[in-house]
Amino acid sequence: MLITVTYEPEHGSGVDATALGFLLHKHPAKVQTFSAPVGDIHVFYPEATAERCTIVVLLEVDPVGLVRSKRFRGDAGALGHYVNERPYVPSSMVAVALGTVFRTAMTGRSDTYPGLAASRLPLRIEIPAVSTRGGEDDLVRRVFEPCGWTVTENRVPLDPAFPEWGDSRYSAVTLTGMVRLAEALRQLYVLLPVLDDAKHYWVGDDEIAKLERAGEGWLAEHPERDLITRRYLVHQRSLLAQAGEDVSAPGETPxxxxxxxxxxxxxxxxxxxxxxxxxxxxxxxxxxxxxxxxxxxxxxxxxxxxxxxxxxxxxxxxxxxxxxxxxxxxxxxxxxxxxxxxxxxxxxxxxxxxxxxxxxxxxxxxxxxxxxxxxxxxxxxxxxxxxxxxxxxxxxxxxxxxxxxxxxxxxxxxxxxxxxxxxxxxxxxxxxxxxxxxxxxxxxxxxxxxxxxxx
CATH class of the missing domain: 3.40.50.150 (Vaccinia Virus protein VP39)
Structure with missing residues (x-):
C-alpha cells in the first residue's frame, strides 16, 4: 500500500518545496522505516527539489501475521483471510501508518515554517487504489470534494487483459487542491477507512475521540458528516449515540x-x-x-x-x-x-x-x-x-x-x-x-x- 504527497509551490513564490520535509518532520535525504502493528512503514522522497517535493509512504504488510493475530480479529482457519486484497488497498491500515509517522504533522505544528503550516498549500495526493464498499454512488467525490479537493477517479479494471469483465470496485484516485497539510493528513486518516467501510482492528469507545481529533476544523460542516461518522464508527449504534449522531435502526430514515x-x-x-x-x-x-x-x-x-x-x-x-x-x-x-x-x-x-x-x-x-x-x-x-x-x-x-x-x-x-x-x-x-x-x-x-x- 502506498500514498504520495507532492508539494509544488506557485512559480515566483520564493518558497523552497523541500520545506515539505520540515512540515512533515521527515528529512528528504533519508529513507526511514518505522515498525507498527500493521507492518513496516517506509518513508522516502523520490523527488526533492526547490521546485517540487514528493514524499512516499509505503506500508509493507505481513498478511499471514495479520491474519494470525488475535489483536486484529484474524481467523487463521479461513482461506478468505489469506487470499484477499487487504495488503494492497489503502484502508484503516494506512490510516494507522499515517498516524504513526505523521503524528506531529497532523497537529499542524512546525517551528521552522509556522506560516506554511498554517497556510493552504498547493498539494497533490495520489492513491493507486482505494476501495468503495457499500454501494454508495460517487462516494470518493462526495467525501473529498467538500474538503477542498479536485478529485480525479479512474476505475481499476478487473483484468486489463479481459476488458469485457468490466471494472472492479477499486479506483485510482488523485486529489489536487489548496489545503492545509495538517488537515489533508487528518482527512486521509478518517476518509480512507470510510471509503473501505471496514477496519482491521476492534473498534471501541476511544474511536470517538480519534474522530473528534482528526475531524477538527473540517468534519463538523461536511455535508456527508453523518455518512462519514457512521462508516468510521463501523455502524455501531452505541458509538453513534455517544458521538451525538441521529441513530436510526436498519431500514429507518435518518x-x-x-x-x-x-x-x-x-x-x-x-x-x-x-x-x-x-x-x-x-x-x-x-x-x-x-x-x-x-x-x-x-x-x-x-x-x-x-x-x-x-x-x-x-x-x-x-x-x-x-x-x-x-x-x-x-x-x-x-x-x-x-x-x-x-x-x-x-x-x-x-x-x-x-x-x-x-x-x-x-x-x-x-x-x-x-x-x-x-x-x-x-x-x-x-x-x-x-x-x-x-x-x-x-x-x-x-x-x-x-x-x-x-x-x-x-x-x-x-x-x-x-x-x-x-x-x-x-x-x-x-x-x-x-x-x-x-x-x-x-x-x-x-x-x-x-x-x-x-x-
Whole structure:
C-alpha cells in the first residue's frame, strides 16, 4: 500500500518545496522505516527539489501475521483471510501508518515554517487504489470534494487483459487542491477507512475521540458528516449515540433526511419557487433544492465564507451551466442583520439555525427575517428539548450540539413562534418531524409562517 504527497509551490513564490520535509518532520535525504502493528512503514522522497517535493509512504504488510493475530480479529482457519486484497488497498491500515509517522504533522505544528503550516498549500495526493464498499454512488467525490479537493477517479479494471469483465470496485484516485497539510493528513486518516467501510482492528469507545481529533476544523460542516461518522464508527449504534449522531435502526430514515423532507414539503405547501436557505452551511439542503426544477431561484446565505466555498463545491457551480449559475447564488451574510438583497422571495428557510443564535440576538434575527427580508413564508426547524430525555447518552440539561445556545421545549417554541407571527403579521402552523413519542413529541419541531394579507 502506498500514498504520495507532492508539494509544488506557485512559480515566483520564493518558497523552497523541500520545506515539505520540515512540515512533515521527515528529512528528504533519508529513507526511514518505522515498525507498527500493521507492518513496516517506509518513508522516502523520490523527488526533492526547490521546485517540487514528493514524499512516499509505503506500508509493507505481513498478511499471514495479520491474519494470525488475535489483536486484529484474524481467523487463521479461513482461506478468505489469506487470499484477499487487504495488503494492497489503502484502508484503516494506512490510516494507522499515517498516524504513526505523521503524528506531529497532523497537529499542524512546525517551528521552522509556522506560516506554511498554517497556510493552504498547493498539494497533490495520489492513491493507486482505494476501495468503495457499500454501494454508495460517487462516494470518493462526495467525501473529498467538500474538503477542498479536485478529485480525479479512474476505475481499476478487473483484468486489463479481459476488458469485457468490466471494472472492479477499486479506483485510482488523485486529489489536487489548496489545503492545509495538517488537515489533508487528518482527512486521509478518517476518509480512507470510510471509503473501505471496514477496519482491521476492534473498534471501541476511544474511536470517538480519534474522530473528534482528526475531524477538527473540517468534519463538523461536511455535508456527508453523518455518512462519514457512521462508516468510521463501523455502524455501531452505541458509538453513534455517544458521538451525538441521529441513530436510526436498519431500514429507518435518518432524522436529517426526514427534516429536509419536511422542509421541502412545507415549501411545496407554501407554493414557493424563489427560496433562501439562511444558514445554508456546506450545502446539504441546497443540493436537494437544486435538483428540483420547480425552484426557479435559490439563494444560500451563511456567515462562514468557508462554508460557502464548500457549498459551491458540493453544487459544482464551477462546472454548472449558465442557466444554473443564474438560478443559484451564494451570499455571505448573517441572519441577525437586514440585507436588502434578500427581499422579495417566496420563502426563507432557517433549518436548525435559531438554536445557534444567542438569545440576546433573537430580536435582531426576528427583525432581519420577518421585517427586513419579509418573505411570503418562513420555515423554521429546531430541536424539541422535550425529546432529549430519550437520548440515553445525553445528560439532563445538556444540548444535542456543543454550539447550541439553547434548545426549546414544544411550549417554548410555540410561545416564541406565536408572538413573532402576531408581531409581524404572519400566521403560523406547527408540524412534527421524525417519529413521535406519545408523551414527548417528535425529535424536531417545525413552524411554517405565512404572511397574512393586509386587511
Amino acid at each position: 432524522l436529517r433526511v426526514l427534516r429536509a423532507d419536511a422542509v421541502l414539503a412545507a415549501l411545496q405547501d407554501a407554493g414557493a419557487h424563489r427560496v433562501i436557505d439562511m444558514g445554508c452551511g456546506p450545502g446539504a439542503l441546497l443540493s436537494r433544492l437544486a435538483k428540483d426544477r420547480s425552484f426557479t431561484r435559490i439563494v444560500g446565505v451563511d456567515v462562514s465564507a468557508r462554508s460557502l466555498d464548500q457549498a459551491a463545491r458540493v453544487l459544482r457551480l464551477d462546472a454548472a451551466s449558465d442557466a444554473d449559475r443564474d438560478r443559484i447564488d451564494l451570499v455571505h451574510g448573517s441572519v441577525v442583520y437586514r440585507d436588502d438583497r434578500l427581499r422579495g422571495y417566496d420563502a426563507m428557510i432557517l433549518m436548525e439555525v435559531i438554536e445557534h443564535v444567542d438569545p440576546s440576538r433573537l430580536a435582531a434575527l426576528q427583525d432581519a427575517v420577518f421585517a427586513g427580508a419579509a418573505p411570503a413564508s418562513v420555515i423554521v426547524t429546531t430541536p424539541n428539548a422535550d425529546y432529549n430525555s430519550l437520548y440515553p447518552t445525553l445528560a439532563s440539561g445538556d444540548f444535542r450540539h456543543s454550539d447550541h445556545r439553547f434548545e426549546w421545549s414544544r411550549n417554548q417554541f410555540r410561545a416564541w413562534a406565536n408572538d413573532v407571527a402576531s408581531r409581524y403579521g404572519y400566521g403560523v402552523e406547527f408540524r412534527p418531524v421524525g417519529v413521535e413519542d406519545a408523551a414527548l413529541g417528535a425529535p424536531t419541531q417545525l413552524a411554517l409562517f405565512r404572511r397574512e394579507a393586509a386587511a
